[in-house]
Amino acid sequence: MIEARGLSKRYGDKWAVYNLSFDVRPGAVTGFLGPNGAGKSTTMRLILGLDEPTAGTVTVGGHPFRRLPNAPRQVGALLDAKAVHGGRTARAHLKCLAQLSGIPDRRVDEVLDVVGLLGVAFQRSKGFSLGMSQRLGIAAALLGDPQVLLFDEPVNGLDPEGIRWVRELMKRLAAEGRTVFVSSHLMSEMSLTADHLIVIGRGQLIADTSVKDFIERSASGYALVRTPDEDQTATLTTALTEAGGSVEALPDGALKVTGVPLPGISDLAHEADVRLWELSPHSGSLEEAYMALTQPAVDFRSTTDRRAGLLQELPPPPAPVLPQSSEVLESEAAR
Amino acid sequence: MIVEDAVSPKAGYASPIPVRRTHLGDALASEWTKIRSVRSTMWTLGVMLVLVIGVGALTAASRTDSIYVDDPLSGAFAGLVLGQVCIVTLGVLVVTSEYSTGMVRTTFTACPQRVRVLAAKGIVFFGLAFGLTAVAATLAALINYAAVSTEEPPIVYDGDPVDMPHYHEYGSESVTTGDWLGATVGASLYVALLGLLAVGVGALLRHTAGAITTMLGFLLLPLVIGVFVQASGSQDLAENLIEYSPLNGLASLYGIPMEGSADNGWTLLILLAAVTAAVLGFAASVMSKRDV
Numbered sequence: 001m002i003e004a005r006g007l008s009k010r011y012g013d014k015w016a017v018y019n020l021s022f023d024v025r026p027g028a029v030t031g032f033l034g035p036n037g038a039g040k041s042t043t044m045r046l047i048l049g050l051d052e053p054t055a056g057t058v059t060v061g062g063h064p065f066r067r068l069p070n071a072p073r074q075v076g077a078l079l080d081a082k083a084v085h086g087g088r089t090a091r092a093h094l095k096c097l098a099q100l101s102g103i104p105d106r107r108v109d110e111v112l113d114v115v116g117l118l119g120v121a122f123q124r125s126k127g128f129s130l131g132m133s134q135r136l137g138i139a140a141a142l143l144g145d146p147q148v149l150l151f152d153e154p155v156n157g158l159d160p161e162g163i164r165w166v167r168e169l170m171k172r173l174a175a176e177g178r179t180v181f182v183s184s185h186l187m188s189e190m191s192l193t194a195d196h197l198i199v200i201g202r203g204q205l206i207a208d209t210s211v212k213d214f215i216e217r218s219a220s221g222y223a224l225v226r227t228p229d230e231d232q233t234a235t236l237t238t239a240l241t242e243a244g245g246s247v248e249a250l251p252d253g254a255l256k257v258t259g260v261p262l263p264g265i266s267d268l269a270h271e272a273d274v275r276l277w278e279l280s281p282h283s284g285s286l287e288e289a290y291m292a293l294t295q296p297a298v299d300f301r302s303t304t305d306r307r308a309g310l311l312q313e314l315p316p317p318p319a320p321v322l323p324q325s326s327e328v329l330e331s332e333a334a335r
Numbered sequence: 336m337i338v339e340d341a342v343s344p345k346a347g348y349a350s351p352i353p354v355r356r357t358h359l360g361d362a363l364a365s366e367w368t369k370i371r372s373v374r375s376t377m378w379t380l381g382v383m384l385v386l387v388i389g390v391g392a393l394t395a396a397s398r399t400d401s402i403y404v405d406d407p408l409s410g411a412f413a414g415l416v417l418g419q420v421c422i423v424t425l426g427v428l429v430v431t432s433e434y435s436t437g438m439v440r441t442t443f444t445a446c447p448q449r450v451r452v453l454a455a456k457g458i459v460f461f462g463l464a465f466g467l468t469a470v471a472a473t474l475a476a477l478i479n480y481a482a483v484s485t486e487e488p489p490i491v492y493d494g495d496p497v498d499m500p501h502y503h504e505y506g507s508e509s510v511t512t513g514d515w516l517g518a519t520v521g522a523s524l525y526v527a528l529l530g531l532l533a534v535g536v537g538a539l540l541r542h543t544a545g546a547i548t549t550m551l552g553f554l555l556l557p558l559v560i561g562v563f564v565q566a567s568g569s570q571d572l573a574e575n576l577i578e579y580s581p582l583n584g585l586a587s588l589y590g591i592p593m594e595g596s597a598d599n600g601w602t603l604l605i606l607l608a609a610v611t612a613a614v615l616g617f618a619a620s621v622m623s624k625r626d627v
Contacts, residue, residue, distance in 0.1 A: 084441065
C-alpha cells in the first residue's frame with residue numbers, strides 16, 4: 001500500500017506537486033491520470049525516494065522507500081524505459097539489478113522469458129526498439145517479485161499484442177493481491193485496466209474515486225434516438241422535453257437525449273405515436289469524463305498554426321505604365 | 336524456507352522467493368558486472384596498457400647499451416603519465432555514464448542506499464585500475480631494466496661531495512628494492528588513487544566532459560602555473576606548486592622528482608590519498624541528499 005500525506009515538492013518557486021494525499025490500495029489497479037506537466041512523474045519519483053519532498057510524507061507499506069532494506073523485493077518500478085546503459089546487454093542490465101538485491105541468476109532468465117526478450121538477451125540495449133525497451137523495463141520491475149508495482153506509461157510504444165499483454169499482466173498482478181499503480185494517457189486502456197483512479201492537475205489532487213463513479217459523475221451518458229422523418233423527430237422532441245429530459249439535435253437527424261431513462265423514451269414514443277428506428281444507450285467514456293474534469297488544469301494547450309511568421313513582404317508591384325499623350329497613341333495606331 | 340524480513344510491508348502478496356537484507360557485497364557484485372559489461376572499460380584499459388607498455392618499451396629502446404643510465408626504471412614514467420589519463424577517464428565514466436544515460440535512476444530505485452553504491456563503485460574500480468596498472472607498470476619497468484646499460488658508471492669531477500647513491504655501481508645493479516616498489520606498486524597506487532579521485536569528481540559534477548576536464552586541469556595546472564610563476568619570479572610559490580603537483584608525485588615515486596627530494600614520493604602518495612578520501616566523503620554526503 002502506498003500512502004501519501006500532504007505531499008508537496010517545489011522546484012525553485014514552482015510547486016510541481018502540492019498537498020497530495022491519497023492511498024493506493026492492494027488488490028486493484030489504480031490509474032494515475034493527469035495532463036502533461038501535472039506532476040505524475042514527480043509524484044512517482046517522490047514515492048521512490050529519487051527526490052525529497054519539500055513537505056509531507058509518502059510511504060510504501062508504512063515505511064519510506066529509502067529505508068527499505070531490500071527495496072526491489074518490495075517495490076518494482078518502470079519509470080523510464082530508456083534509463084538503461086545502451087552499451088550493456090539486456091541480460092547484463094537485469095543481472096546487475098538482480099545482484100543488487102541478492103536475487104539469483106535464474107530469476108533473470110525467468111523474467112526475460114515472461115516479457116518475451118529471451119531471444120535478444122545478449123543484444124546491447126541501444127539497438128532495442130521502443131517496445132523492447134519497455135519490455136526490458138517491465139522485466140526489471142518484475143525481477144524482485146515485488147508487492148508493489150509502479151508503472152509510468154507502460155504501454156508506450158507497444159504493439160496491440162503488447163498492450164493486451166501488459167493489460168492482462170497488470171490485472172493478474174492486482175488479482176494476486178499486489179498494489180499496482182499505473183500512470184497513462186491512453187484513456188481507452190485505462191478504462192479497460194484500472195479499477196480506481198487518482199487524477200491530478202497542476203500538482204493538486206482533482207479526483208480519487210473508482211472508475212465507475214468517475215464516469216458517472218461526469219454525467220456524459222446519453223441515449224441516441226432516431227426516427228423515420230423530421231415530423232416524428234419534432235413530435236418526440238416535444239414529448240421528451242415536456243417529460244423533463246433535455247434533447248440535443250445532431251446534424252445527421254438523430255437526437256441526443258439525457259434525463260429520461262431508455263424505457264421512458266420508448267414509452268413516450270409509443271404514446272406520441274412515433275416510430276423509433278434507433279434507441280441505444282451511450283455511456284460516457286473515460287476520455288470525456290477526464291477531459292471535462294481536467295480542462296481547467298491543462299498547462300500545455302495547443303493552438304492552430306497561423307504561419308504568420310513565414311509570411312514575407314512581397315516586393316512592391318511594378319509601377320503601372322501610364323498612358324502616353326493621345327497624339328502619340330493615335331500616331332502609333334495609324335502606323 | 337522463507338525468511339521474512341523484519342520490515343515487511345502489510346500483507347497483500349508475499350513472494351515465495353526468500354528475501355534477505357542487502358549489503359555491500361551485493362553492491363560489489365553488481366558493480367563488477369556493470370564495469371565488465373560495457374565497452375568503455377575495455378577501451379580505456381586497453382589503451383592504458385598499450386600506452387604504458389608501449390611508451391615504456393620505446394623509452395627503453397632509446398636508451399641503448401652504450402649509455403649509462405642513472406635511474407633505469409624511470410623510463411616507464413612517460414608511459415604512465417599518458418596511461419593515467421585513461422584511468423582517470425574510466426574513473427569519471429564509472430559514475431557519469433550512469434547520469435548521462437539515466438541509469439542512475441534505475442540503480443537508485445534498485446538500491447536506495449546511495450552511499451553503498453558509490454562505495455561499491457569506488458572499490459571495484461580501484462581494484463581493477465590498480466591491478467591492471469600494476470601489471471602494465473611492472474612490465475614497463477622490467478623492459479626498462481632489461482635495456483639498461485652494463486657500462487661503467489661515469490665519474491663526476493665537479494669537486495662537490497657527490498650525492499650519487501649509485502656512484503660506484505653499474506646501471507643494472509643500481510636499482511634497489513625501493514626503486515622497484517616505487518615503480519610498480521607505488522606508481523600503480525598513485526594512478527589508481529587519481530582514478531578514485533576522478534570517481535569522486537564525477538559523482539560531484541555528474542557531467543562526463545566537465546569531470547574529465549577538471550581532472551586534467553588538476554593534473555596539469557599546478558605544474559604549468561608553477562613553471563610560469565617561476566618565470567615571473569616568485570620562487571617559493573613556484574617550488575611549492577611544482578613539488579605538490581600530481582605529476583611530480585608520480586615522478587618522485589620513480590626517483591626523478593621535478594622538485595623536492597626523491598624520498599617524497601610516498602609522502603605525496605599519502606597526501607593524494609587524503610585528498611581523494613576527502614573528495615569522496617564530500618561526494619557521498621552530497622549524493623545522499625541531492626535529488627537524483
